[in-house]
Amino acid sequence: MEEILAINGGKPIRETFLSYGRQWIDEEDINSVVEVLKGDYLTTGPYVKAFEEAVANYVGAKYAVAVSNGTAALHMACYAAGISEGDEVLVTAMTFVASANCILYCGGKPVFVDIDPKTYNIDINKIEEKITSKTKAIIPVDFTGQSVDMDRIRKISDKHNLIIIEDAAHAFGSEYKGKKVGTIADMTEFSFHPVKPITTGEGGVVVTNDEELYNKMMLFRTHGITRDSELLSENHGPWYYEQLELGYNYRITDIQCALGLNQMKKIDMFVEKRREIVKKYNEAFNEIDEIVTPFEEEFSNSGWHIYVIKLNLDKLKCSRKEIFEVLIAENIGVNLHYLPVYLHPYYKKLGYEKGLCPEAERLYEEMITLPLFPKMTNEDVKNVIEAVKKVINYYRK
Known part of the structure; x- marks a missing residue:
């Protein structure tokens, strides 16, 4: 007998609402911030440099430049890459708007590439057909935390003399071919928003092995100002x-970096907990014909920033919107990542039209993001699984 859905007056799976993502803050984190507040430097002090060194060492890069947020980090990387008026930059359509906005900030033009229908990452087979004489860079995005095949991207970029800016906002702690994401691209960006693998409240970083790019970014984040006598x-x-260049005030504070440094102590534990939850989800949903669980390439070991299921709507007597709404009524905080960038009204005003990336548009109509964060209890995970099964059973044809 089918259970009555909460949206129809039944009892919800949970009494309290479970958000899709949430930070993990403990007493050590709090104490690390308080220590800075009691000290001499709240910003541009020693914790910024220490945090940058910790991030660079963790991913295996020579340099790291920390800034106020992930979007600022992408903007900074585009600036360092020399993106300017008339330049084209390839970017996936299935991403947050910042991945494309950063190109516009520098006067460039985003050229959207469709996604691989299995991984939901940029379809590498469709990259070269988008390259023109105006193409200057490519921004592959590690969607959900799964790494793009960066060796193939590097081969294409070298062939066409393109700069690679890897948007790894989802992928801090993820691995590509056994190594941490962050060393193959010319520049790799990470985000430290509260729902990301670690948090600094708000914050972002770009890592690189290129000293020239590093120096450009260091200038850019502080108004283009230097005291370097040379x-x-x-x-x-x-x-x-x-002031040598027209830079921005994208500085990150010592308060944020103290939090980030303490979070770094827990990154491996955070990632492991995410992987454990994903394993439970996959085991629960793999046998449900109405659901497609995430596919992961052999070369990738994702840190799983988000967990996205795809609905086989032809096997359900409802729309994705209905599934979304009834799960919310069950107190399961589902979300959606993402509306293809060019379908936003602002991009439509720039001349982008529906139909540009069919696979991304199709996925958008079928996808739902389930709750996933390290502080989820076994009961939380069980609730999500029970709610999804309850809703799918109700709407199964």
């Missing part, structure tokens, strides 16, 4: 500085 046109004294 770069100054003249020197009036120890107080003297000069």
Whole structure:
């Protein structure tokens, strides 16, 4: 006998609402922030440098530049890459708007590439057909935390002399061919928003092995200003500085970086807990014909920022919207990642039209993001599984 859905007056699976993502903050995190608040530097102090070094060491990169948020990090990377008016940059359609907005900030034009229907990452087989004489860079996105095949991307970029900016906002702690994501692209961006693998409240970073790119980014995040005597046109004294470029105030604070440093101690545990939850989800949903669980390439070991299921709507007597709404009524905080970027009204005003990336558009109509974060209890995971099964059983044809 089918259970009555909460939206129809039945008892919800949970009494309290379970959000799709949530930060893990403990007493050590709090104490690390308090320590900074009691000290001499709240910003541009020693914790920023220490956090950058910790991130660079963790992923195996030479340099890291931390900034106020992940979008600022992408903007900074596009600037360092020299993106300017008339340049085209390839980017996946299935991503958050920041992956494309950063191109516009620099005067470039986003060129959207469709997704692989299995991985939901950029379809590498469709990249070269989008390359023109104006193409300057490519921004592959590690959607959900699964790495793009970066060796293939590197081969294409080298062939066409393109700069790679890997948008790994979902992939801090993920691995590609046994190594941490963050060393193959010319620049790799990570985000530290509260629902990401670790958090600094808000924050982002770009890692690179290229000293020239590193120096450009260091200037860019602080108004384009330097005190480096080797770069100054003249020197009036120890107080003297000069603005060399039109940069931004994208600085991150010591308060944030102290939190980030303490979070770094837990990153491996966070990632392991996410993987454990994903394993339980996969085991529960793999035998349900109405659901397609995430596919992962052999070369990828995802840290699973988000868990996306795809609905076989031809086997259900309802729309994705109905499934979404009834799960919310069961107190399961589902979400949706993402509306293809070019379908947003702003991008439509720029001339982008529906039909540009059919696979991304099809996925958008069928996908739902389930709750996934390290602090989920076994009961939380069980609730999500029970709710999904309850709803699918109700709407099964």
